[in-house]
Amino acid sequence: MDNSNKREWPLWEVFIRSKAGLDHKHAGSLHAADAQMAIENARDVYTRRMEGVSIWVVESKNIHASDPGESASMYEPAMDKIYRHPTFYDLPDEVKYM
């Protein structure tokens, strides 16, 4: 890493809860010097149009991701196992919102 990069503020990932009861969703990323500034920057960048009621931030370097190159072995084995979906039950008409 060269010197100019070291002087830049770290990158943060921003998660916004759009309203109480829902879960936080990834909204995007931004630069900030620390967590407090990251939350405030997120407030200004990502909630200007009433998008949220709660903000989480996490420094991007702390996110560990799966390797896209391994997606075949990671995800394809699930594809032919439709019996894992609870779609084989007969639901009574009285049960709604399932």
Add this chain to the structure above:
Amino acid sequence: MTLAYTLQLADDALIIGHRLSEWCGHGPILEQDIALTNTSLDHLGRARSLYQYAAEQFNQLPADKKESFFTSVALMQVVKAGNAIDEDDIAYLRDGWDFRNLQLVEQPNGDWAHTVARSFFYDCFNFLYFSELTKSSDSKLAAIAEKSLKEVTYHLRWSSEWVVRLGDGTDESNARMQEGINDMWMFTGEMFMASEADKHAAADGTGVDVTQLKSLWEQKVGEILDEATLTKPTGTWMQQGGREGRHTEHLGYILAEMQFMQRTYPGMEW
């Protein structure tokens, strides 16, 4: 007299809003560019509500009072033609001497530290001011204060944090923040000098007694400066005149830029 009082509040809001909007597209990073633009829009929104209220009050004045209230030629042409005025007329058709904003808010942006220092002093004042104005006997002013207080609380948080960040940062950031604080200091005294409009409004319960806010303001500012390892300026000589229409040279340049379109193409919309 609530008209004069409403106008000085509106002018503070318009001019600081315009100053902060000058950072749009020039912020040090994208995130702070947006932060300042958001803040600018808070101030402009407050200016609009207050100018609308001022226009409403002005339009109810008897004819002779109307013709002597302002002395700006362009605005008087509208009034003398018998037309009701609106918030745009008040913002765009008055000359500098009819503006009653504090000199602090018209000071140039300078570097980031100067902008932060100006905002910090003003936000701290605004926070105390609007906390009090929510108790106004004028329901419209009280409602505007209520809404503004939420915005101002965030403004103060933002500017206080930057004062601490830069003051308690590197040698360079500390020196520049101190310079910003020192340069803006002599414009802070005016906030606590009651104008004629202030005195009337405080007496009849519509407005805030600004002289009462000084010690609270000094305490709050002192705490943040301590935390920022900055030195509170000791100078006691203060600039004044904004509330009487006497301004620093900077206001004229702001108005020239801000009013140019409406003066050149009257009534233009876009």
